[in-house]
Every structure is written in C-alpha cells, then in structure tokens.
Amino acid sequence: MKNLLALILMISMLAACQTTQARNSAAIGTLAGATLGALTFKNKISGAAIGAGAGMLVGYIVGNEMDKYDRTQVSSALENAPSGQTVAWRNPDTHTRYEATPRPARRHSDGRIERDVTLRARMPNGEMETVYAKAYRQPDGTWQLVQ
Incomplete structure (x- = not known):
C-alpha cells in the first residue's frame, strides 16, 4: 500500500511541474486514471497496483494523445x-x-x-x-x- 501511495504522490508532483496545457491534460488524465484504477481494485494491494497501472494508461492516452x-x-x-x-x-x-x-x-x-x-x-x-x-x-x- 505504501508503494501505491508513493506512486500516486510521485505522479501528483510530476503533474504540478508541467507547464503547457497539453502536458497538464496528460498529467491530470494520468493521475485521475491511476486514482480511479486503484480505487476500482482497492480490496487487494496487488489489485490496486494493477488497477492504478491500467488507469494510468487510459488516463495518459486520453489526456495526452487524444485531442x-x-x-x-x-x-x-x-x-x-x-x-x-x-x-x-x-x-x-x-x-x-x-x-x-x-x-x-x-x-x-x-x-x-x-x-x-x-x-x-x-x-x-x-x-x-x-x-x-x-x-x-x-x-x-x-x-x-x-x-
């Protein structure tokens, strides 16, 4: 659980460092996806990590790649x-x-x-x-x- 929280905190800090609108969209999408993914599988730590990873991918693609x-x-x-x-x-x-x-x-x-x-x-x-x-x-x- 500590690793998951550290991952989410690190993504949050990276999002705060971004300067352009496109990068903000990607960072926000990644963070939101990771959070939603982790919450979806919150009953087990390994499931939360898998959910966070899947959520990050969806959030990154939707936030960064898709305009x-x-x-x-x-x-x-x-x-x-x-x-x-x-x-x-x-x-x-x-x-x-x-x-x-x-x-x-x-x-x-x-x-x-x-x-x-x-x-x-x-x-x-x-x-x-x-x-x-x-x-x-x-x-x-x-x-x-x-x-």
Whole structure:
C-alpha cells in the first residue's frame, strides 16, 4: 500500500511541474486514471497496483494523445457504429492513427447508457497502444470515456 501511495504522490508532483496545457491534460488524465484504477481494485494491494497501472494508461492516452478532434471521432463511433464494427481515423495534427471498436450498449444500474470500447492508437513512430474503456452517454448526446 505504501508503494501505491508513493506512486500516486510521485505522479501528483510530476503533474504540478508541467507547464503547457497539453502536458497538464496528460498529467491530470494520468493521475485521475491511476486514482480511479486503484480505487476500482482497492480490496487487494496487488489489485490496486494493477488497477492504478491500467488507469494510468487510459488516463495518459486520453489526456495526452487524444485531442478534441479524436474525442469527437470516438464519440461519433460510439453513437453511430454498430457493435463490433471498427471505425478508423488519422489525426491531421499528430498523425496518430486510431481505431475505435464499440461493443453493445447497455443500460447501467443508475439509468445511464454504457458502452465498452476498444481503442487502438498507432503513433507516428510505430508504437501501438490498446486500451479497453467504458463510455457513458451524456445528456447532450456525447460520450464520456471512463476507466
């Protein structure tokens, strides 16, 4: 547990050192993802560490790699694409290629519409990242990605 707290504290300090808006988004996304991931698996220390790591990855990719254009594309895929159909696009500014593959929508216990989505990102340097996330439909029709 001490290691997990040290990791979260270190990420918090790194977030405070960032100066540009893009870096702040990445740091905040990473910290939020790590915290949510750790809380998701809080019953076991090893589970909390795994959850924090997974949350950090989702938070980093969403906060750093995906800009407003990309989030709009993900929202469109979640709203319009049939389950299992992959929607692909290339960000004109970052040249990162993305794929979003939504799963069937379902109603969450609190009444919100929830949909799982697989996100793949291929960076210009060839690195590939895959994230499995949930998204909730907002009242305005957009989708919000969560851990």
